[in-house]
Amino acid sequence: MKTYAIYLAKRLLQFVLVVFIGINLTYVISHATPIDPVEQTISALTSFGNTSPEAIETMRESLRELYGMSGTPVEQYLSFWSRIVVGDFGPSLSAFPTPVSELILRALPWTIGLLVVATVLAWLLGNLLGGLAGYYRKNRLLKAMGLIAMGLHPMPYYVVAFVLLVVFGFMWPVLPISGGSGIGVDRGFSFDFVYSVFLHSLLPALSLVLVGLGGWFLGMRALVSNIVTEDYVVYAELGGVDRRRILGSYVMRNALVPQVTGLAMSLGAIFTGAIITEEVFGYPGIGSLLVDAVHAGDYSLVLGITSVSIVAVSLAVLVIDLLYPLLDPRVQVE
Numbered sequence: 001m002k003t004y005a006i007y008l009a010k011r012l013l014q015f016v017l018v019v020f021i022g023i024n025l026t027y028v029i030s031h032a033t034p035i036d037p038v039e040q041t042i043s044a045l046t047s048f049g050n051t052s053p054e055a056i057e058t059m060r061e062s063l064r065e066l067y068g069m070s071g072t073p074v075e076q077y078l079s080f081w082s083r084i085v086v087g088d089f090g091p092s093l094s095a096f097p098t099p100v101s102e103l104i105l106r107a108l109p110w111t112i113g114l115l116v117v118a119t120v121l122a123w124l125l126g127n128l129l130g131g132l133a134g135y136y137r138k139n140r141l142l143k144a145m146g147l148i149a150m151g152l153h154p155m156p157y158y159v160v161a162f163v164l165l166v167v168f169g170f171m172w173p174v175l176p177i178s179g180g181s182g183i184g185v186d187r188g189f190s191f192d193f194v195y196s197v198f199l200h201s202l203l204p205a206l207s208l209v210l211v212g213l214g215g216w217f218l219g220m221r222a223l224v225s226n227i228v229t230e231d232y233v234v235y236a237e238l239g240g241v242d243r244r245r246i247l248g249s250y251v252m253r254n255a256l257v258p259q260v261t262g263l264a265m266s267l268g269a270i271f272t273g274a275i276i277t278e279e280v281f282g283y284p285g286i287g288s289l290l291v292d293a294v295h296a297g298d299y300s301l302v303l304g305i306t307s308v309s310i311v312a313v314s315l316a317v318l319v320i321d322l323l324y325p326l327l328d329p330r331v332q333v334e
Contacts, residue, residue: 126216134224153214
């Protein structure tokens with residue numbers, strides 16, 4: 001118990017350090033860009049009429065105070081962290097005066113619902129099928145699945161997404177190809193809305209699952225192929241232990257340990273898939289919101305999305321790390 005407490009303390013310290021460094025890098029990079037969000041906003045507001053210099057200067061001071069850009073660099077930095085701690089990223093430039101946190105809270109459930117489910121589903125299916133293929137190496141169906149996995153694994157997300165979009169959106173138009181739900185469907189916990197969200201998420205999720213499944217399949221098959229040659233597995237088979245028990249208790253459980261680490265690493269790249277997939281299918285998640293913010297030069301929104309992404313990914317990896325000792329007790333004594 002004491003050893004696990006030390007392990008927990010180390011992982012929590014790593015989590016805080018990663019979040020701190022990541023958000024600091026985001027702050028430095030965003031402030032190093034040549035775009036001045038205050039001047040950009042003033043230019044947009046004054047482009048449709050004449051405004052007195054006094055009014056422009058007053059507006060400039062108000063906006064700098066509003067976006068935490070007034071004072072010395074140290075004061076700006078301290079103001080930034082004081083807002084980050086309470087989740088206040090200020091108002092959005094492109095959707096003024098809507099707060100950045102409100103825009104992120106609207107988009108975040110769409111991304112979590114799509115990408116987390118797709119990633120976990122690909123992990124489960126890939127490991128299950130890969131484990132079976134590694135243990136039952138002469139099965140023709142599983143061999144065919146291996147060939148398909150080898151073909152899908154190197155393909156980028158957007159290629160599979162475009163293929164699915166053309167097939168199911170134009171050649172055989174049976175699924176919606178854009179948006180998160182149907183137009184005119186009232187948002188709420190009703191069957192019509194849930195069913196509409198399910199239909200609109202099928203193609204984006206399928207593109208992520210197909211690409212992700214190939215990597216998990218090949219990795220698990222290779223791990224199981226090595227484990228089945230170990231002495232304890234051979235001894236169990238010679239001893240007449242049920243093959244399903246050998247597969248589940250001896251082979252799959254040991255092979256899953258490195259795959260859990262891989263799951264944590266894949267969660268770290270989850271927002272990369274969000275940007276590509278959500279743009280292709282017009283899905284109303286964090287990825288689409290980030291692209292729109294970059295195009296609009298929305299400094300506050302980009303900073304807010306990046307910070308939330310760093311915290312979310314680091315938290316997901318932390319949870320995986322804390323569950324890791326349950327699969328591999330040796331971690332507790334390291």
